[in-house]
Amino acid sequence: MDGDALQEIARQRAEELPAAEATHPFGPEYDVFKVVGKMFLLCTEVRGEQIVVLKADPRDSEALRQAHRDITPGYHMNKRHWISLEPGGELDAELVRELVTESYLLVVEGLPRAKRPVDPGSFGARPGSTPAP
Numbered sequence: 595m596d597g598d599a600l601q602e603i604a605r606q607r608a609e610e611l612p613a614a615e616a617t618h619p620f621g622p623e624y625d626v627f628k629v630v631g632k633m634f635l636l637c638t639e640v641r642g643e644q645i646v647v648l649k650a651d652p653r654d655s656e657a658l659r660q661a662h663r664d665i666t667p668g669y670h671m672n673k674r675h676w677i678s679l680e681p682g683g684e685l686d687a688e689l690v691r692e693l694v695t696e697s698y699l700l701v702v703e704g705l706p707r708a709k710r711p712v713d714p715g716s717f718g719a720r721p722g723s724t725p726a727p
Contacts, residue, residue: 597644597681600690601625601637604646604679607694608635613711614698630709634701635694640669646679646690647671648697658693 595603608614608627614634617626627635636647650658652674658665664683668676679685679693695718703714 595681595685600646600679600681601644603687603690604635604637604694607691611698629698629701629711630705632701634697643681645669648677648693649675649700650677650697651700
């Protein structure tokens with residue numbers, strides 16, 4: 595997947611999420627998606643390549659980096675809590691959408707309950723599935 599497709603898939607998924615908004619706090623070349631004022635997605639360019647930067651649970655981010663060469667520590671972010679998705683490799687649209695959703699839910703979990711636009715334990719749960727603890 596090239597950088598344009600990578601960012602487009604990430605943006606489209608972010609726009610579908612409740613209370614998510616696109617902002618440009620760092621300038622027009624940086625698309626930053628926030629939920630209730632907290633960032634969960636950054637689309638930018640590094641060394642001429644378009645990348646996506648997402649929040650991730652530290653345990654998950656380590657496993658993702660080991661499993662996918664196109665997932666690296668978060669560019670210009672806390673390397674334990676953020677990952678970068680890079681173009682040109684094996685990442686598919688379904689995984690990108692899933693990672694954007696997980697990033698969003700991590701941020702929502704950190705919000706005061708009264709400000710959460712969704713219940714992070716049950717958002718997106720399939721019928722008949724048990725919500726995460």
